[in-house]
Amino acid sequence: MDFQIPNTLAKQIANYLAERIMTGQIKPGERLQEATTATELKVSRASVKEALYTLERWHLIEITPRRGASATKLDAAHASELYDVYMHLLIMLAQRLCERWREEDKTALLSAVGHVTEQMQRKDANITAIVEASFEVMDVCCQVVGNPYLTEALTNFKPAVSRAYYLSADRYRQDLDRTGHFFTNLKKAILARDAGESEALVADFGAHQKALIQQALASSA
Numbered sequence: 001m002d003f004q005i006p007n008t009l010a011k012q013i014a015n016y017l018a019e020r021i022m023t024g025q026i027k028p029g030e031r032l033q034e035a036t037t038a039t040e041l042k043v044s045r046a047s048v049k050e051a052l053y054t055l056e057r058w059h060l061i062e063i064t065p066r067r068g069a070s071a072t073k074l075d076a077a078h079a080s081e082l083y084d085v086y087m088h089l090l091i092m093l094a095q096r097l098c099e100r101w102r103e104e105d106k107t108a109l110l111s112a113v114g115h116v117t118e119q120m121q122r123k124d125a126n127i128t129a130i131v132e133a134s135f136e137v138m139d140v141c142c143q144v145v146g147n148p149y150l151t152e153a154l155t156n157f158k159p160a161v162s163r164a165y166y167l168s169a170d171r172y173r174q175d176l177d178r179t180g181h182f183f184t185n186l187k188k189a190i191l192a193r194d195a196g197e198s199e200a201l202v203a204d205f206g207a208h209q210k211a212l213i214q215q216a217l218a219s220s221a
Helices: 009-022 034-041 045-057 076-100 103-121 127-145 148-167 169-174 176-191 195-220
Strands: 061-064 068-071
Touching: 009 034, 009 045, 009 148, 034 045, 045 061, 045 068, 076 127, 076 148, 076 176, 076 195, 103 127, 103 176, 127 148, 127 169, 127 176, 148 169, 148 195, 169 176, 169 195, 176 195
Parallel strands: none
Antiparallel strands: 061 068
8 A cells, every 4th residue: 555645644644554554564562653654654743643543542553651552462362352342332233223224224234235245255255345345334234323432433443353354364265155144144134123133143143253263363373
């Protein structure tokens, strides 16, 4: 990714550094120096500092007194903790969606689910495209539910979850059939307003995905 200075400078710096962390170019535990980053990108230290606060909110870095910023750890144990919280938020989203969707929301919901399943069925299935399409489903669901606090919490988890997927891409790619069935069954449960079934589907799928990510990270340790 080539760095380009846009109007929202701090956000673009955050996106640039986030991609490097998610794809492993910046390793877990590696320090991010404000001055070095500012010099590399030809931007002010103030903009870098603001970007680092955004990365901390996205769970990609830790900022500690006197030590500065460093990329968060992502071993099997940390991934498990991350996924536990993320899945509970998704369960809440599915429950609220069952309660609140209206007939005029169906087109957007079905289109988003259709897009992600289409990405999975491609012969040249691209993990990045699939993860992005999965987040599109989540974004549409958040819009329908209309809870700004839940939306913010889930949005802040996106980069950290994406990072886990990238690091376990091979295992995730082998599991696309199960992922496709999950989205299909969840769609049916939500349209039937079956909150209990929706919760069970998300919990089961989340446990399975967490196990895959743990296995991938443990084997690469």
